[in-house]
Amino acid sequence: MDAQEAEKIQVLLVEDSPTDALVVQDELAHAKGARFSVVHIEQLNEALAHLQAQRFDVVLLDLSLPDSHGFETFVRLHAASEVPVVVLSGRADEELAVKAVHAGAQDYLVKGHMGEDVLPRSIRYAIERQRAERILAESEERYRLLIEGSPDAYLVICEGKIVFANAASLKLFGADRMEQLLGRPILAIISPEYHDILHKRIQNAHANGTNPLIELLGVRLDGTIVAVESTSSPFIHEGGPAVRVVMHDITGRKIAERMIVEQAALLDHARDAIFVHDIEGCLSYWNKSAQRVFGWTAEEANGRNVQSLFYRDPELFHTTLEAALRKGDWMGEASMLTKAGSEVLVEGRWTLLRDADGNPKSILVIDTDITEVKKIEAQLFRAQRIENIGTLAGGIAHDLNNVLGPMIMAVDLLRETVTAPREVELLDIMEKSGTRGADMVKQVLFFARGVEGERTLISPVRLVKEIEAIIRDTFPKGIRVVTDAPEGSWKTSGDQTQIHQVLLNLCINARDAMPGGGRLSLTVRNRQIDEQFVAMNPAAHPGSYVILEVADTGQGILPEVMRKMFEPFYSTKAVGKGTGLGLSTTQAIVKGHGGYITVESEPGKGTTFQVSLPAETGSGLPQLEAVKGALPHGEGELVLIIEDEASIRSITGQTLEAFGYRVMTANDGAEGVAQYAQHASEIAVVITDMAMPVMEGVPTVRVLLRVNPDVKIIAASGSTAKGLEAECLVEGVKHFMPKPYTAEAMLRALHKLLHSAA
Numbered sequence: 001m002d003a004q005e006a007e008k009i010q011v012l013l014v015e016d017s018p019t020d021a022l023v024v025q026d027e028l029a030h031a032k033g034a035r036f037s038v039v040h041i042e043q044l045n046e047a048l049a050h051l052q053a054q055r056f057d058v059v060l061l062d063l064s065l066p067d068s069h070g071f072e073t074f075v076r077l078h079a080a081s082e083v084p085v086v087v088l089s090g091r092a093d094e095e096l097a098v099k100a101v102h103a104g105a106q107d108y109l110v111k112g113h114m115g116e117d118v119l120p121r122s123i124r125y126a127i128e129r130q131r132a133e134r135i136l137a138e139s140e141e142r143y144r145l146l147i148e149g150s151p152d153a154y155l156v157i158c159e160g161k162i163v164f165a166n167a168a169s170l171k172l173f174g175a176d177r178m179e180q181l182l183g184r185p186i187l188a189i190i191s192p193e194y195h196d197i198l199h200k201r202i203q204n205a206h207a208n209g210t211n212p213l214i215e216l217l218g219v220r221l222d223g224t225i226v227a228v229e230s231t232s233s234p235f236i237h238e239g240g241p242a243v244r245v246v247m248h249d250i251t252g253r254k255i256a257e258r259m260i261v262e263q264a265a266l267l268d269h270a271r272d273a274i275f276v277h278d279i280e281g282c283l284s285y286w287n288k289s290a291q292r293v294f295g296w297t298a299e300e301a302n303g304r305n306v307q308s309l310f311y312r313d314p315e316l317f318h319t320t321l322e323a324a325l326r327k328g329d330w331m332g333e334a335s336m337l338t339k340a341g342s343e344v345l346v347e348g349r350w351t352l353l354r355d356a357d358g359n360p361k362s363i364l365v366i367d368t369d370i371t372e373v374k375k376i377e378a379q380l381f382r383a384q385r386i387e388n389i390g391t392l393a394g395g396i397a398h399d400l401n402n403v404l405g406p407m408i409m410a411v412d413l414l415r416e417t418v419t420a421p422r423e424v425e426l427l428d429i430m431e432k433s434g435t436r437g438a439d440m441v442k443q444v445l446f447f448a449r450g451v452e453g454e455r456t457l458i459s460p461v462r463l464v465k466e467i468e469a470i471i472r473d474t475f476p477k478g479i480r481v482v483t484d485a486p487e488g489s490w491k492t493s494g495d496q497t498q499i500h501q502v503l504l505n506l507c508i509n510a511r512d513a514m515p516g517g518g519r520l521s522l523t524v525r526n527r528q529i530d531e532q533f534v535a536m537n538p539a540a541h542p543g544s545y546v547i548l549e550v551a552d553t554g555q556g557i558l559p560e561v562m563r564k565m566f567e568p569f570y571s572t573k574a575v576g577k578g579t580g581l582g583l584s585t586t587q588a589i590v591k592g593h594g595g596y597i598t599v600e601s602e603p604g605k606g607t608t609f610q611v612s613l614p615a616e617t618g619s620g621l622p623q624l625e626a627v628k629g630a631l632p633h634g635e636g637e638l639v640l641i642i643e644d645e646a647s648i649r650s651i652t653g654q655t656l657e658a659f660g661y662r663v664m665t666a667n668d669g670a671e672g673v674a675q676y677a678q679h680a681s682e683i684a685v686v687i688t689d690m691a692m693p694v695m696e697g698v699p700t701v702r703v704l705l706r707v708n709p710d711v712k713i714i715a716a717s718g719s720t721a722k723g724l725e726a727e728c729l730v731e732g733v734k735h736f737m738p739k740p741y742t743a744e745a746m747l748r749a750l751h752k753l754l755h756s757a758a
Contacts, residue, residue: 008037009123012056014047014077015040015088016065020111024060024088024119031120044068044076051081058106058123059085063096071099078104084130086122106130153228153247156237157186157202163237172228172249174220186245191217191225198230205232205243218247227254273346273367276353279325279360281305281317293346293369295339310336312343324350325360333370345371400437401718401739406651407434412631412743413655438740457616458492458499460524460546461485467503468522475507478517485524490615492546494593499613505586506550506609513554513607523549526615539596544615549608556603565599586611631744632751634660638679639750641665642672642688642700643716652687655743661750669695673703680708685753687746690717690728701731712753716741 011028015021021040028036039054041047044065051059059081063073078085084106089096097108106126109119147154153172156164165181173189175181186202187195194216201211210233218226228247235244267274273290277283282305286298294301294310307314316334324330330350338344346367355361411431418424464485471481492499503522510520527545557565565583590597594614601607639661643649653663664679666672669692676683686704690697697715704711715728718739725736735749 084126405740492613510552518553521551548611551608553606557601637684669700
C-alpha cells in the first residue's frame with residue numbers, strides 16, 4: 001500500500017445487493033474533501049474474516065445478508081470489532097434505528113434517501129465520534145486508575161450521602177468493603193463539632209465551586225478519631241449534581257506537631273539557652289531560657305544573625321563555626337553580650353546538623369550561663385589566695401614579731417637612762433616605727449584570718465585629728481585638708497589600730513585620686529538611723545551611728561570600677577603601686593565592727609566615702625588610751641624566761657633586771673622545765689614563748705603545771721592561730737601577751753600577776 005493509498009479512508013462495505021453496492025461506491029468515489037478505498041463483501045462471515053485480516057476505518061453494514069438478517073447482524077459484527085459501524089437499511093424503521101444507535105452504531109442511513117454528501121459526512125463523523133469515545137474512555141480509565149491509586153480518600157457525595165469511595169477512603173475510615181461506606185451520610189464519618197462546617201462547605205461547592213483546604217476530624221468505623229485536610233468541589237455524577245470531597249490523612253503530622261510542641265515546651269523549661277542557626281548564623285529557633293540568658297524574645301531573635309546579636313568579637317563566631325564544621329561539634333567558654341549590653345559568660349556546646357544528603361545545614365547551640373559560677377570560682381580562688389596569705393602570714397608572724405619585739409622593749413628600757421632631747425626624739429621615732437610595724441603585721445593578719453584586736457572606747461574626733469596631722473606632714477602641699485569634727489560627737493567601740501587604718505586607707509585613695517591637688521574633707525557627725533533608712537540601706541540596722549566621712553574633689557570612680565573596687569586584689573593602680581587589699585580590708589574592718597560603708601562618686605567631680613559605726617553612748621569599755629604613769633618595779637622576784645629567740649630573751653632579761661627582778665633563762669621548753677624543776681621554790685613567775693623547738697609552749701605549760709599546779713605562767717606568742725589564747729588560758733596560763741609587746745605591757749602584766757597573788 002503506497003502513501004497515497006494510506007491517506008484514504010478504508011471502508012468495508014457489507015452489502016449483498018450489487019446495485020446498492022455500486023451506488024455507494026460511486027457516491028464515495030465522487031465525494032468532496034475525502035478519498036475512500038472501498039472493499040465490497042456480500043456476506044457477514046466474509047466481513048468478519050476481513051476485519052480480522054485488515055485494518056478498516058469504518059464499516060457500512062446492510063442488515064439483510066445471505067448469512068444473517070436484521071438487528072442480529074449488527075450485534076455480531078459490532079461484538080467482533082471496535083471499528084465504527086454505519087448501518088445501511090432499505091427501510092426507514094425508526095425503532096430499529098434507535099435500537100442500533102443505542103447498541104453502538106454510529107449512524108443509521110436509509111438507502112435511497114441519502115442526500116448529496118450525506119454518506120461521506122456520516123462516515124467522517126462516525127470515525128471522529130469513535131476516536132473521541134476512545135479517547136474519553138482512555139481518559140476515564142486513567143482517571144479511575146488515578147483515583148483508585150491515590151493515597152488520599154476520594155468521595156463523591158450526592159444528596160448528603162456517599163455514592164463513590166476509592167480504596168484510600170476504606171483505609172482512612174477503617175472499612176473492609178466498599179458497601180460499608182456507600183450510602184452512608186457523609187456526616188456519619190465526621191466528628192460532630194465539624195458537621196455545620198462541612199454542611200456549609202457542601203452547599204458552597206454546589207453554589208460557588210471549589211472550597212479551600214480545611215482541617216477536620218474524621219470518625220473511623222470503630223469510633224477512633226482521625227485528623228484530615230479536606231477540600232470539596234462540584235462534580236457531575238451519572239448526569240446529576242454531586243460534590244467531590246478529597247481528604248488527606250494528617251494524623252501522623254498532627255502527632256508529630258504535638259510532639260514538637262511538647263518537645264519545645266520541654267526545651268523552654270530547660271535552664272540552658274538552646275537555639276538553632278544556619279551556617280551563616282541566621283537564627284531559626286530560640287527557647288525561653290535563651291531569652292532569660294540573653295534578654296531577646298523569640299520574636300526579636302528569630303531571623304536575625306547571631307553575630308550582630310550577641311557576639312562582641314565576630315571573629316569568635318567564625319572560629320567556632322569552622323571548628324564545628326570540621327569536627328562535627330565544639331565545646332568551650334565564650335563571652336557574649338546581652339540585650340542590655342552587659343557581659344554574660346557561657347559554656348557553649350555546638351552540634352552540626354546535616355540535611356538528607358549529608359550536607360551541613362544548621363548548628364544546634366546549647367549555652368549554659370556560667371557567669372555566677374565563674375564569680376564563685378573567682379571568689380573561691382581569691383579565698384584560697386587569702387587563705388594562702390593567711391598561712392604565709394601566720395608562718396612569718398612569729399618571726400616578724402620576734403624581730404619587732406626587742407626594738408619595742410628596748411625603747412622603754414632606754415627611756416630610763418636617756419635624757420638628751422635629741423636622743424629622746426630618736427627613741428620616739430624608734431617607738432613609732434616599731435609600733436607601726438607591729439600594727440601593719442596585725443592588719444595583714446586581720447585581713448587574712450580575721451584576727452580581732454583589743455576593743456576599746458574610741459573617740460572619732462581624736463582619730464580625725466591624728467589623721468589630719470599625718471596628712472599635713474606627708475601628703476602633697478597641693479592637697480588642702482578640711483576637717484569638721486565637733487567635740488560633742490558620739491564615740492564608738494572597736495580596735496583603735498583598725499579604725500585608724502580605715503581612715504588612713506580612704507585618705508590615701510583620696511590623695512591618689514587628686515594627683516594635681518584638690519580638697520580632702522574629713523567629717524565626723526552623729527546619725528540616728530530609722531527603719532525607713534534601713535529599707536534603703538539593707539546593710540544598716542536601726543540605732544545610733546557615728547559617721548566618718550572622707551570626701552575628695554578628684555577624678556571620681558567609673559561605674560564598672562565601683563562594682564569591683566571592694567573585691568580583694570582588685571586595683572586600678574599601676575603594678576607596684578597598690579596591692580588591691582586596701583578597700584577590701586577597709587570593708588572587712590567596718591563589717592567586723594558592726595558597721596557599713598557607702599560610696600558616692602561621679603567621674604570628674606570627686607568621691608565621698610561614708611563609714612558608719614555603731615555609737616557607744618555609755619560603755620564600760622576602757623578608754624582609748626590610759627594615762628601613762630611610772631612603770632612598776634619588782635622586789636627581787638625570780639622570773640624564768642623560756643624563749644628560743646636570743647634577742648628577745650636578752651632584751652626581756654635586761655628589762656626585768658633594770659626594773660628590780662632577778663632573771664633565769666632557758667632556750668626551749670625542755671630546758672625551761674628542767675630549770676623550773678630545780679628552782680621551783682625560788683621562781684615566782686614563768687614567762688614562756690608558745691612556739692619553740694624541742695618542746696612547744698602548750699606541752700611546756702602542761703608539764704610545769706604537773707610539777708607545780710600553782711605555778712604562775714605568762715604566755716607570749718607572735719602566732720595568730722585562732723584559739724591559741726583561749727587554749728592557753730584553759731591550760732592554766734594566768735596571762736597571755738601577744739608579740740610584739742612593750743616593756744610597759746610586760747611589766748604591768750607581771751606586777752598584776754604578782755600583786756594578785758600577794
